[in-house]
């Protein structure tokens with residue numbers, strides 16, 4: 001399976017070293033902050049100056065920078081429950097990360113997602129499981145550190161099939177809202193099976209027919225300079241059945257519902 005090639009730049013690198021590293025990549029640059037950045041640490045750009053600027057900003061803040069080769073093809077998120085060596089995939093989903101109409105804005109933690117992916121070839125999920133997720137589970141188990149939890153494979157689906165962009169060991173946001181909206185099997189029992197090493201006995205998952213799509217309502221200015229405190233109408237808590245899920249919301253002193261984070265609400 002293809003993976004992105006990665007090179008790290010350390011904060012103490014000279015300007016010449018940074019420029020030379022940038023020139024080993026392109027014409028699409030993927031520049032990542034090697035630190036926690038709430039999903040906003042990566043810049044994907046065809047503009048060398050923008051790539052360089054992001055790299056220098058991250059290094060100046062004291063974090064290493066990761067340069068990654070650009071993997072072409074639509075993105076796929078596949079969440080798998082793992083209890084050591086048994087891997088149970090959920091439905092594949094696709095996240096849409098750029099803010100603004102027509103994907104013109106900067107990268108975010110995710111502005112919307114849908115599931116399942118009708119354009120994926122038949123057998124794609126099984127291929128990702130056998131070529132990507134099971135080998136990872138086997139390898140970490142062989143290293144004496146079996147993984148139990150949620151393995152999130154972030155992939156690009158290219159001409160030759162899956163290529164790995166990244167792994168997370170958590171659910172992904174906002175894909176989870178779409179995926180779990182379709183899951184009929186009891187999620188708590190599924191998580192319990194992962195936690196107790198009984199996934200192999202869980203049986204096939206049951207899914208609703210059709211599709212689920214979630215759209216994120218973000219705060220003004222997100223992700224660059226998020227404005228909070230804006231009053232929200234028409235989305236009082238308790239409307240989960242209408243597909244409204246709260247994320248970055250709070251009450252102000254007057255008891256009004258207000259925005260309190262970058263990604264404010266999900267509407268499914």
Ligand code: GLY
Nearest residue numbers: 095110172173174
């Ligand atoms: N949707 C991207 C993430 O959760 O990292």
